Structure formats: C-alpha cells, structure tokens
Amino acid sequence: MTLSPAFKMAIRPFGDSALLVDVDAGSTDASSDIVMALNAQLSRQRARGITQTTPSYNSLLVCFEPERMQRSTLQGEIHAIADTINVKDIPKGNQWSLPACFDAPYALDRVALETELSQDWQSIVDCFCATEYRVHAVGFLPGFTYLGNLPDALQCDRLRDPRATVPTSSIAIAGTQAGIYPFDSPGGWRIIGRLPFTVFQTQADPPALFQANDRIRFEAVTPKVFEALEQRPIASVIKQATRR
C-alpha cells in the first residue's frame, strides 16, 4: 500500500553538504511516519556519498560528501524514494514499558505543577502513565529522547530560568512534549520523575536504548522499588518487544 499520496515534501539545500527534507502529511504522526520511511529507505540503499541522516519529527537532514555525490543526484534519489514509499517501509520500532518513580526526591517540579495544572499529583501521574508515547526523535544530546504527544491536561510552560543541573534519567515535560535526559545537564523542562537506569551507555550496542518511532509507556513504582531496580542490570528491569 502506498502511503498517503497527499503528503507534501520540500527538499532544500542546507549548506554545501546537506539537504533538508521537510514533510507535511497533515499531522505530526503522519509526517513522522513518512520521515521514518524515507530515512529507512535511504539508509537501506546506502547511497554512496551519504555520511549521515538525522530524522526529527517532520524533517530529515541528509548529509553528504560533495566530492562523491552531486546535490542534484541526491535530490533526485530522495524524490524517487518518496514516489514509491510504502507503509511497510515504516520501521516498526520497539515497544517499551518502563518502571519510573514520580515521587520525592525525583519529582522536582511536583508542587509547581499541581498548582499550575490545578490537579493533585496522583491524577497528574495517572494521566501521564495512561498515555502511550511515540519517540519522535533522539538527539540534541546523545540519547536525549523526545516523546509525544503529551495529553492536553498536562501541557505546561518551560521553566523561566532553566535549572543548572537536571539529574540523569529524569523524565520531563514541556509544551506538548515529554523527554528523557540521558545525562545530567542544564535544562528548562519540568521534571516529573526518574527512570532507575540510564538510557545512553557508551559501552552498549547500540549506545542509545531508544530510537525514533519506538513506543513507550511508563509504570509508576514506589521509591523503595525504584531503589531496588537501580541496583539491577537493565536487561532484568525492562523488556523490549518489537511492535506489530
């Protein structure tokens, strides 16, 4: 089955050694499907001269070596792939169910969010955990995981003054997005909980646990369980399953 013929695609030069492909298929999820399918096909063809691709939401950055490939040739190849793109080209990704703790001392923004969202903490956590999230992109930092879409009831502004340090493995929300911090780093998103393991490990293969198009659900655990899980190897804490 060919994907929605209705999607619009624009390919623009982005400097002398990259093309930016923007896709509009009506919704973020539909555009993201096309981007992921394009990316998968482009990677599969291993076109000579492509050095790397960066998918993110509704765009795909394609970097190439101008010495080995002409921009117009690459542009033609991307158009050719887009013309025949198929539902089965969308990578399936993995399905994850992740234990997470949404209590003190991990829920750094609890008090402010209860006021701002006019809800008690339990309903905020229940609402967050009732949703399945899609990984829209992995990037910014190595392993930073962008999740969407956050339920309307949880949408909030970023902090006016970003924190100097957000702890590793924090789960954060801002706007329509949720995210997971792979390292402690400065950050302006609101921190609602934490995972008992790290999502980016240099020695793991691949180093980033999640990839674009994965689906993630969170399961609230008590601080006591969280502390126990922190001591266990990651493979015994979470299971991945290929999506059907």
Place this chain on the structure above:
Amino acid sequence: MKLQFITSGLRTTTQDLGRPGYTHMGVPIGGALDRSAMRYANHLVGNALAAPVLEVTLSGPHLHCLEAGRVALVGSGFDLLLNGDPQPALLPISVNPGDELIIKSSGNGCRAYLSVSGEWHAKRWLGSASALRIGSHELVPGAVWTRGDVLETQDRSVKPWPSTLLPPEPPSNMIKVSPGPEYEWLDDHGRSQLLSKRIRVIDPSNRVGLRTDTQIQLREDKRRIEMVSSGVQPGTVQLTHGGQAIILMRDGQTIGGYPRVLQCASQSLDQLAHLKVGDELILSLIDS
C-alpha cells in the same frame, strides 16, 4: 615513540576525523575542529592523514620524551619548543629520549594539532578516538590527557610519501556562509546586523558552539513561533530567542529548535577552530 605528559595544558585531547553516522542517536560527528591542520600534521610525520592527533586548546602541554620519534605542530597561536629552543613551523621535528617538548601559546591563537609518528593505541568508540564531553561527562575518558599520562605509538618507520598536500591556509576571520533553512525569517535589517559586519565571540564558547555578541530580531511575524525541532550540523548559525547568533561546532547538538538562519561553508569550518572568546569574525554570504 613514547611521550609523557609533565603538564597537560588547558585541555589536550585526542582527535581524528570523528564519528559520522550516529546523529540519529544524538551523537555529534566531533573530531578535530581544524581538519586540514590535523591532516597536514599527520602528513609531516608520515602518518595516515586520518590518524589521531593531539588537539591543544589555549594553553599547551609540556611533554617529556621517553622513546624517539617525530612530531609536528600545525595550527595557530602556538610555538613548539624543543629543550627550550623554538622550532621552525610546518616541519617534522625529531625528538630523542630525555628531550623536553613544550607547546607554548604565543597569545594570539586558540588551537593547534600535534602529530606523533607511528601507530596509535587509541581506544575507539563508534569508530573514532576523538574525545567527546557532554556537560561534565567524558564519553571517551582515555582521549583526555592529564599529567603523568604516557602516549605510546608503534613506530612503522615509514618515510613520508612525496605529496602535493598543501599546508592549511592561515586562519582568517572571514567565514563564508550560505542561507540556512530559516534565512527568510530575517528581514533586511536583521540581515544587515548579522552579515558582513564584525561580530564578537563571547563566553561560553567551546567545541560545542561559538556564541556571539549579536542582538538580532527576527521578522515581526516570526518572533513568536515555536519551531519543531529539526536537524542541525556543524557550522549551523542558530538565532536564540534573545537574538544571539550561535555557531554550532563539531561537538554541537544534532537537532535544535532555534531558527537556522545561516550555514557556514565546509571550507570555513576549519577557520572557526581558531576563534576564541574576544575575537571578531565576519559572516560573509556566498552564492550557493
């Protein structure tokens, strides 16, 4: 060859051509900020052009030679002293056990590359020996050199091939740029503030990005737009909400949510390596 670090300098790291192909998990390409200097330094000592080198930043290390070999320093703002004597630039220098090498800042530069003859035993991560620091984390700890460390290479006694490789061009503060994806978000006034005029590098600036002292407003109808995060690359010029232009460097983020108003030409990326806080640069638009 074997060299021991008596002092390490401000930040001396192993760098090569980086790790292309992992931006989809947020890992930047990284590698030597000035690739032509890196290649030329390797060429001078007869190494493969893509071999790892030491990247020296602002202040250089003091090295003690334990085993003989050749070194070469290429870059700007540093002199190579052998037992206290300044060495000629852009030539391989033979070093013997007991010799002292000092890479001394001459005050006006930022980065230089020291090649060390022979095959390196550098640990690689995702195919590259390059150091990568994310916040306070060293992702490749062995690639950051500290006092007492010993750098050892296996000599292969290869004489440099005759080559037409030219020395890198001297550093310039004229940075060639082409319009970025959101260039249209700047009006004529914004463009005139950003292009063809001197802008200053301010703190903090590092291998992740160069911040500048600009205060540039987007076109009125674009000021309140929250962009959907999209791919960026080394040399992308982003404009923050506060109007500050940030030039992303090779260890920079892989996707971003600020308007990408310009993109530096590949050939200008090497020049950016030599700009430090307080230096001025000029972004100059070329036909793409």
